[in-house]
Amino acid sequence: MQAEAQKASLEVSPLNNDGNVSIKVCGDWILDTKLPDRKELWNQLPSEATATLDFDFSSLGKWDTGLVVFLLGCIEESVRRGVQINQKQFPDGVRKLIDLSQAVPEKQTGRTEEPTSFLQTLGHNTREVLEGVNTFLAFTGEVTMGFARIFGKNKVFRPIDFITILYQCSAAALPIVGLISLLSGLTMAFVGAVQLQKFGAEIFVADLVGLAMVREMGALMAAIVMTGRTGASFAAQLGNMRVSEEIDALETMGIRPIDFLVVPRLIALILVMPLLCMYANVVGIIGGYLVGVLMLDMSTHQYITQTFKAMSLNDLFSGEIKSIFFGMVVAASGCFYGIHCGQSSAAVGRAVTRSVVTGITFIIVVDAVFAVIFHILGI
């Protein structure tokens, strides 16, 4: 049977002639019960005159770290106030623990956290951004050199790794890319149909879906899915390799991590993205076709002819070209943050987040740039 826990409390006796205050420690001092507040104790003391504190532990029940930490705090505070604490009366176990915790003097680590002003923070952050840009440019240069080196004689290229990567970012990605594209095709057709029906122009749903998919949505959808899927996995994988010193092990073996890890991933995505984009186009158009046939009563032949009539080769080409660049963006942002990951698992998490955010941002930026270029070229 367990005895009811006694509430922890302190009884402070009045000051005696020697400037001595005796404090009676009563009850059970267990961590997860409510312990008396240290500040209150100091407030209760007859202020200036106190010279020594005597603790009386005769009514102490059970105790654990709660009591030790309390007493340590008292000792620290007493040093600050120039009050003596008589440690002789501490229970044996408590005294040993306290001795142990004070046996190794605190080391001067040389690290100081100085309070920073707003301007300092601003300057610091600006420098960090500039350094980031600098590392990214260096990374781009390294990767370009890496590309050149795979044709040189000192190449480090493991076909089996390349095939695994290729599989991970192609066949394994088909279901999710397909699903997203099908849904976007369906949605577009559905929304378009409701509007076009008002004018009796349902047939143009085929144009709408076909053009939108091929010029924009196919490449964009595939790229965004791949950022979240493959880009993130690159960042996590390389980040983990950084944490477990695997990348250092490559470096000290004279194998460049860029050549060994980044270049194959980049090549894989550059090869795969146009194909994924094509696949997304087809599936998206099938989505539109389902709406056309099931909801708008078009015939299969009608829908397909209309789709082909709407599109030119230029449209197809513009989407495909973009997807190659999207592939580069996805692989580069994943690998960049992975390679430059910090040394902890928290850093891997940050690397993944950054790679996805940066990847998607740059995809949109690249898309906009191409919109302008294609407009100027009249494609």
Next chain:
Amino acid sequence: MILGNRQIKVDGLEMAYGSFVVMRNLDFTVEGGKVTVIMGGSGCGKSTLLRHMIGLLEPSKGSIKFGDFDFTAADESTRDSMKQSFGVLYQGGALWSSMTLEENVALPLQTYTQLSSSEIREIVEFKLSLVGLSGFSQFFPGAISGGMRKRAALARAIALDPKYLFFDEPSAGLDPVSSQRLDDLILQLRDTLGATIVVVSHELASIFSIADHAVYLDAETRTMTDQGRPSDLLEKSPHPGVREFLSRGKTNG
């Protein structure tokens, strides 16, 4: 070949992470073909020193010379070719997790030699048997124990018969018998390959059995306080910290 003699000379080295100086004024020589142990309390900067010696970190001051060759001042491609003569065992093993043990040990061989794949397989099998892992060549690093990972990493480190070997706490996490075997292996590598070996360790038993020379890094003063044969250091080092370390703190009373 650039490597006439195989000594490593650390000259006025200062190591820092940003503005935080880990160690300064390090001056010592690692004799060629000898085992030198770097010792010191936890967190004093032993791994950091090792990372400087293998070129993963740049010193903020001073230099490291391999033979007559200034490693810190060399350009990157020279350093890369230099690194082929290094074998490194990391504190955590750092095996490439997407490859089997066989592939891990084989990669340096594939990269730097013209050997046929059957020859490479034989060498790999031999190196794995040296560390007592002959049956495990098809295992992935994730599927073996921590101590085994460490031994496999050692097999990878010695794949190319390196001239310089760097071990970061090789026997941490090993049972006494494996740890003893590892010490024997280290001595054999010294004698058969004539390798220059730098070991970070705080296992006293292995320090006394393998070290030809020991360097003590002191966290308090942030520099090397003493160096010499471990048994001499234990007896007559003028620094109580060194004697205390080598006698498990017993001189302290």
